[in-house]
Amino acid sequence: MIVRYNHLGLIAFVMLSLMVQTALGQPIDSKQADVGLQVFLVEDKTIAGADFSFASSNLGIHTSFSIVTADADAPRHNIDNEWVGSLFGLHFFGRVPIAPTMEARIGTGLDSWLLHGIAAGENKYAWPAYGELRFMPTATSAAFLRGRYYILSSDGLDVGEDYQGRQHKEILFSAGVSYVF
Amino acid sequence: MCSRPNCFKVASFLAAFVTISLSACQPVTLSHEGRIDFFQYRSVYVQPIALSGDAVFPDLDSATQLYLINELRTISGFRDVTGVDTLTSDSILIVDMQVDAMDDFSRQDIEYRAIASFQLIRHSGGLLARGEFSSTNIDILEAQEDALDEIALYFLKPSRL
Numbered sequence: 001m002i003v004r005y006n007h008l009g010l011i012a013f014v015m016l017s018l019m020v021q022t023a024l025g026q027p028i029d030s031k032q033a034d035v036g037l038q039v040f041l042v043e044d045k046t047i048a049g050a051d052f053s054f055a056s057s058n059l060g061i062h063t064s065f066s067i068v069t070a071d072a073d074a075p076r077h078n079i080d081n082e083w084v085g086s087l088f089g090l091h092f093f094g095r096v097p098i099a100p101t102m103e104a105r106i107g108t109g110l111d112s113w114l115l116h117g118i119a120a121g122e123n124k125y126a127w128p129a130y131g132e133l134r135f136m137p138t139a140t141s142a143a144f145l146r147g148r149y150y151i152l153s154s155d156g157l158d159v160g161e162d163y164q165g166r167q168h169k170e171i172l173f174s175a176g177v178s179y180v181f
Numbered sequence: 182m183c184s185r186p187n188c189f190k191v192a193s194f195l196a197a198f199v200t201i202s203l204s205a206c207q208p209v210t211l212s213h214e215g216r217i218d219f220f221q222y223r224s225v226y227v228q229p230i231a232l233s234g235d236a237v238f239p240d241l242d243s244a245t246q247l248y249l250i251n252e253l254r255t256i257s258g259f260r261d262v263t264g265v266d267t268l269t270s271d272s273i274l275i276v277d278m279q280v281d282a283m284d285d286f287s288r289q290d291i292e293y294r295a296i297a298s299f300q301l302i303r304h305s306g307g308l309l310a311r312g313e314f315s316s317t318n319i320d321i322l323e324a325q326e327d328a329l330d331e332i333a334l335y336f337l338k339p340s341r342l
Contacts, residue, residue, distance in 0.1 A: 009326065021204075040209075041206045041207065042206060042207060042208065042209050042337075043206050043208045044208065044342075045209060045342075047209075057184075069341055074342065075340065075342075076340075077339070077340055077341040077342070078338050078339060078340040078341070079340050079342045084211065084342065094262070098334070104231045113211070115211065118198055118211070118213070118332060118337075118340060119256040119337050120330070120334075121330060122213065122334065122337060124211070142287045155214075156211060156212040156213050156214070157209075157211060158210045158211075158212065159207065160207055160208065160211050161208060161209075161210045162208035162210060163208070163210060163341065163342075168208055169207055170207075171207065172207060172209065173206075173207065176263075
């Protein structure tokens with residue numbers, strides 16, 4: 001089932017170190033909850049949906065739910081539907097303050113690709129490490145850019161591989177805006 | 182209006198944001214490789230399902246056979262799925278299903294566990310695939326259908342997107 005485990009130890013070490021460092025470091029004063037919209041920056045597909053997070057001082061929890069559709073001109077084999085399924089993510093993160101209006105978040109968790117549009121029960125899972133750059137121009141708004149790397153993933157879930165099998169960068173970016181309260 | 186340092190910061194961030202966003206689109210490929218060679222084994226004859234267990238009458242059941250045929254026609258890689266042995270199909274799917282009732286005294290419900298074991302063999306003989314799936318449900322029909330769904334999913338057609 002699991003196909004990718006390169007750099008596993010290194011990434012896990014760096015991620016844990018950063019999270020511990022974040023947790024032990026100077027606390028960020030504000031608790032923060034936000035609800036927003038997220039769009040994944042992918043080719044030949046549209047992946048977009050809702051994004052929620054709650055952050056308490058240095059740590060937080062993040063969840064997202066996105067719909068996955070195939071573009072009409074996307075190359076495909078044996079898949080007729082445009083609706084492919086959904087992507088559900090549940091993550092924990094640490095907060096790293098950069099400036100009063102900017103922070104980075106580093107986290108990990110579980111991504112579940114529920115591909116109901118292909119067949120009910122055809123699910124793929126991944127263990128991501130992600131980093132997020134977050135800009136807060138006002139007290140109630142935020143914009144973010146998030147990049148995630150799959151440390152482990154199910155067979156057949158290939159980030160950075162195109163339809164022809166050519167390899168590109170294995171980082172899945174998403175961007176979004178949030179209402180902060 | 183924002184102050185000059187703030188405006189510069191906002192503009193810098195937005196410029197970086199747009200630049201990265203426009204250049205960051207990466208491919209994501211979702212694929213499934215078939216468990217068997219569906220080019221070689223294009224057709225399958227599904228035998229009537231042999232039921233056993235304490236929750237059903239031991240029988241060769243055509244209703245569950247029909248359910249599995251429909252599921253295989255919908256999602257499997259077989260081009261031709263039939264419930265009648267015409268001797269021309271490339272393979273034969275043999276399914277045995279055991280359905281047992283399990284008393285849950287704490288909930289006053291009866292749960293049913295369906296265990297479906299299957300073998301796919303060449304029409305000329307020889308094992309191609311085998312496996313076993315189970316499902317538990319308070320609805321006996323749901324339990325049986327869920328176990329059969331897993332068999333159909335096992336033979337999911339190869340796909341790539």
